[in-house]
Amino acid sequence: MSRFEIQNPYLLFLGDAPDQLAAKTANGVKVWRPDWCLGQFRFPACKADLGLPDMTIEEAAAAGVKTVILGVANRGGFIPDAWIVELVKALNLGMDIASGLHTRITTIPALKEAAEKNGRKLFDVRHPTRDYPVASGVPRTGKRLLTVGTDVSVGKMFTTLAIEKEMRDRGMNADFRATGQTGIFIAGSGLSVDAVIADFISGSIEWLAPENSEDHWDLIEGQGSLYNVSYSGVTLGLIHGAQSDALVMCHEIGRPHMRGLPDYEVPAIPTAMDTILHMAKMVNSDVKFVGVSLNTSNVTAEEAEAFKKKTAKETGLPVVDPLKDGVAPIVDNIVASY
Amino acid sequence: MSRFEIQNPYLLFLGDAPDQLAAKTANGVKVWRPDWCLGQFRFPACKADLGLPDMTIEEAAAAGVKTVILGVANRGGFIPDAWIVELVKALNLGMDIASGLHTRITTIPALKEAAEKNGRKLFDVRHPTRDYPVASGVPRTGKRLLTVGTDVSVGKMFTTLAIEKEMRDRGMNADFRATGQTGIFIAGSGLSVDAVIADFISGSIEWLAPENSEDHWDLIEGQGSLYNVSYSGVTLGLIHGAQSDALVMCHEIGRPHMRGLPDYEVPAIPTAMDTILHMAKMVNSDVKFVGVSLNTSNVTAEEAEAFKKKTAKETGLPVVDPLKDGVAPIVDNIVASY
Incomplete structure (x- = not known):
């Protein structure tokens, strides 16, 4: 299977989401894959709450989290420095990061470097990570x-x-x-x-x-x-x-x-x-x-x-x-x- | 008007096209805009001929060509060094380059540099050069x-x-x-x-x-x-x-x-x-x-x-x-x- 695979369990990174709606994506993950969601990460200003245990990055690593999920809308299309500090920490502790933001985390030098250094993966799920073929239209089994x-x-x-x-x-x-x-x-x-x-x-x-x-x-x-x-x-x-x-x-x-x-x-x-x-x-x-x-x-x-x-x-x-x-x-x- | 504008007249760059079919795009330009096409540029190995005057890059510049058109299929998806030498010459002589190749000329360092130095433009017409809006569906006049x-x-x-x-x-x-x-x-x-x-x-x-x-x-x-x-x-x-x-x-x-x-x-x-x-x-x-x-x-x-x-x-x-x-x-x- 050549499709990328995001490893679970997850830490849902809510950052400083201004309201519950901004965490809509993370909430969908929690509703449909409760067993995969070990906790949520929130800054003090965060106004969203998924009812999951609050965890620091270190606690998430200790709990066995494999991937930090950025399932939250960010303001102004950029990723605040405070987020990057925590995400670098996650990469250093052996976790991957998967982002649903428009902004590509794969273009942020600090994250790219930390991922490479630690052999971890960064997923920008909104953006194609590979080329696709032209459709053949040929019937397939299944x-x-x-x-x-x-x-x-x-x-x-x-x-x-x-x-x-x-x-x-x-x-x-x-x-x-x-x-x-x-x-x-x-x-x-x-x-x-x-x-x-x-x-x-x-x-x-x-x-x-x-x-x-x-x-x-x-x-x-x-x-x-x-x-x-x-x-x-x-x-x-x-x-x-x-x-x-x-x-x-x-x-x-x-x-x-x-x-x-x-x-x-x-x-x-x-x-x-x-x-x-x-x-x-x-x-x-x-x-x-x-x-x-x-x-x-x-x-x-x-x-x-x-x-x-x-x-x-x-x-x-x-x-x-x-x-x-x-x-x-x-x-x-x-x-x-x- | 914010659409990009390719300045004419053109020099049709045929390179070393292996046959007439490889110059199909250039031929279309010549058929529909004969007044814009002052000449063709061909290496000795070129097997295509549009019936236009053969010109060197220097002759094209002297004739008033504004843009060199790469309207030819290239082999293996790369642009030969010999082409780049001629295209740099064109930029140095004040012409723009517009390419219909899959390979982006805007990613070739020598061309980028020469374009910047001379204040010239590179157009990769197969690739979007800007972001487009989501359609509004609102009726418009005309x-x-x-x-x-x-x-x-x-x-x-x-x-x-x-x-x-x-x-x-x-x-x-x-x-x-x-x-x-x-x-x-x-x-x-x-x-x-x-x-x-x-x-x-x-x-x-x-x-x-x-x-x-x-x-x-x-x-x-x-x-x-x-x-x-x-x-x-x-x-x-x-x-x-x-x-x-x-x-x-x-x-x-x-x-x-x-x-x-x-x-x-x-x-x-x-x-x-x-x-x-x-x-x-x-x-x-x-x-x-x-x-x-x-x-x-x-x-x-x-x-x-x-x-x-x-x-x-x-x-x-x-x-x-x-x-x-x-x-x-x-x-x-x-x-x-x-």
Whole structure:
């Protein structure tokens, strides 16, 4: 396996995060990989708290942490000197560092030097660490599921991880394939597909989810939406690289317009499904939708129930709120269909 | 205007091109911008000939050349020392250098130094020279035409340039907008959209074809195809960034399968048009096709004529081979429709 591997367990480095939202990525890692997260590192000014034991770098090393995760938004796109002092300490104590920041830690001389001196690794998970091939479009063995959405940020990562958990709980052979920074920390590997050079989007996904045994499911984290015109190229490359056997439609109820695009309406679920299926069939004529996953956090329980019923009727598919209902009905449908 | 501008006239640097095909890019420049091409530079081993006066670097400088164009494929991805000697000479004599090679000339120390010393510019047109914004999707003034294809390499650049020429000959206010290396040399500006970071594909096209006067046409060079699954992400980003008012469908008759994808059939023109229009309408509900441009080089004149008639009947649009018929019927249709 040539994909990079981030070693766990982790120390979640929160630095001086100004609020809980700034630690969103770290929180995702803690929620999905609690066993990997031994502690959190916080400066006195830090306003985020993941409920993990606070640890100094020395304590983390003693506890057996293998990688310090920078899963926090930093202000102004630079890394404060105080952080660097602690991160150098971590490298000197034998830990790797994986960063989800836009700023590349691999370009910071002090970190580069300390990593080289200690034979440790620096991961900039938002940035490609290798070249990807041009997609071949050749069918490959094994099964693949891709989450797709009516828009960005509708719960695709959450849904994909919930399906992985449900499949693994049933003893199925399944792997979450991460395409964004939070997902990469959760999987310990993956690639930030939105940072890949345009010509290699689908090729990078062929590389991420290569041929596998026939009973194996790659569960590929979707990104963007064909309808979000800021990022639609990423999404089509993902769809064509994934060659999915199964698709899961993700949607947030009650969103007033496409995120970041006030003049663009969110498409109806059946409309979006038609478009996505049309594009996905270009690479696998047998692909089909196996479920719908709804983010219901902005509506009342009654509204959510009514929307679910309507969507189930329109699509003929299992419809769930993965946070409240789990995804068992979707996995039931997969088990029955493949 | 913040787009980079390559100054003309040009010297076309052919180096030691092993055959005519290796000088394909330079040839495109010569065909479309004959007035800009004062001469060609060839080493004794060069097997390509564009029919231009052979010039030394000194002769080019004396003739008033502003930019040396490296529009030739180099072997093994490196630039021979003998080339560098000549290129340094060019910089010392006050010329800029623009390269379409994969290898970045901006990373070659001798060239960097000589450029800095002389206040000259180095352009790596295959590589982004700036950051692009995320697409806003906001409608902008002025009119835009985009060429699209059933596959890659079907004549989109040629068709777009032919439309520019026809429009300008009629006194219309029109600019070719280049999205690939040959096009950039021909336009003197533009961007290689396939080299842009995935998240910024459509944003880069919004930047390339910004708001303009209402009578102005941006004629945007298409890339790839929604049906060529290796590069489809680039194409969708282009379609969504262009917000086209008009689309021209390009197709090569008789291609046995999608280029580079032996298992993929070339779609029928009406099928491809439906798909493209569906995606293009997401950003401009008024967009429509205004013509079909056929590459007929692989079929007999009779086959070409029969195919043209069939396509005209299927689409209700002007259908031309731009090389043989010109594109006047397409421009007539544009003039009548907008």
